Amino acid sequence: MSKRLRKLLIISGALFALGLLINSLTNRGTCSYYGFQTDRETKYAAFVGCMVKVSGNWVLRSELRAVQ
Structure with missing residues (x-):
């Protein structure tokens, strides 16, 4: 593996982790x-x-209307 490819993989991995x-x-x-x-x-x-x-139970925010 060339040094250039290794640097590119490290940089792209770091950018991906930063995005997460x-x-x-x-x-x-x-x-x-x-x-x-x-x-x-x-x-x-x-x-x-x-x-x-909600009422002592944890509910997904997106499903809150179904519970109310």
Whole structure:
């Protein structure tokens, strides 16, 4: 493997990891802000999404209308 290809793979891997980190922080912030706006308890679960506490149970924010 050439040095140029190795550098390119390292840089692309680092950019991918940075993108994942930024996306995760954005999703967590959005979930937290939703909880602040609605005065509800929220948490962000990785690979699941924003969860909202309703009647003692955690429900996905996207499925909240079905529960209410």
